[in-house]
Amino acid sequence: MKAHLRKNAAAAMLLLAPLGAALVAQPAAAQYAPQYRVAQVAPGHVTNVAVPAVESFVADLDRGRLEPGRVLHFRLLGTPRSNVVVNIQNIVSDLPLAETQPGVYVGSYTIRRSDDVKMLDRAVAVLRTGGKHAVARVNMGWREQQASAQHGRDTTPPRILDMTPHNGERVSDRGRNTRLSARLSDDGSGVDPASVRLRINGRDVSRDVRVRDDEVHYREDLPRGRHTVELAVRDRAGNATRTTWTFNVV
Incomplete structure (x- = not known):
């Protein structure tokens, strides 16, 4: 009886040997067929996300000098469909600019008596798109125009x-x-x-x-x-x- 069992066990081992060899010969990852694939992205590369950019950021004074009651008009050209805010240290935080046409953002600020007008030159715009952002400092080109006018x-x-x-x-x-x-x-x-x-x-x-x-x-x-x-x-x-x-x- 024992001899008969030993013969049957040996025969079973011989039948299973090719299958075991096949499993061992393949890498572990190849032994299991995946049910889905995960997209691979090379390190340092982002797909389908716009890179934010600012082409220009200027301020236009409605008229006259920088003084209380005057209005500063901000205009930024940059990546369309973004969120844009302006920050001026000790004056205003997160002043929103509205997108009036694709990539054109405008907004205004009325100067108050408590404002230090010297800080207006340091206005900074932040444009945010797709979790990234771009920063630009204002260009006060109108100062040069005002100086030229004062000297005729x-x-x-x-x-x-x-x-x-x-x-x-x-x-x-x-x-x-x-x-x-x-x-x-x-x-x-x-x-x-x-x-x-x-x-x-x-x-x-x-x-x-x-x-x-x-x-x-x-x-x-x-x-x-x-x-x-x-x-x-x-x-x-x-x-x-x-x-x-x-x-x-x-």
Whole structure:
């Protein structure tokens, strides 16, 4: 009986030997077929995450000198669909800038009596996208323009800002007139309101434009389609500037 059992056990071992050899010959990881795969990313590389960037960050004083009651207008160009805030040491924390068009962020701050105006030059913007951020210090280029004007050397043309509708915007008139507007800024001799020229699709509509407090306003019942706007202006020293943008009425 014992001899018979020994024979059967030996036969079973011989049958199992090839399977055991096959298991030993393969690496442990190969013995178990995975039910899913995990994506492999090389160290130091991130996929599908935008790298935040700031192209420019400037501050524009509405007019006059840095003093209580004046308004600083911030404008940042950077990565679209981001969160942007401005920090000024001992003055303001996390002042939000709104994205008025893709990659264009604007906001303003009214100077208070308690503010140390020297700190305004140190304003810093933080742009956050996808868990990463970019930092930029403000460019106060208007200081140079102001200094030139004070010495009678106004050679800087005015600026055209905050145009609406925005460049590339799709506007629904909903049966009402389309409204166009823009803000003019000049820290030297000042904007010459009589110099404002507005063209829509090459047609001069300047006589119907309203200019008040350095703001340009115009309205017209425009047909559906793409429209091109050209706005030109000079300051009182004769420096000229112009800008062109397009929008669509749908």
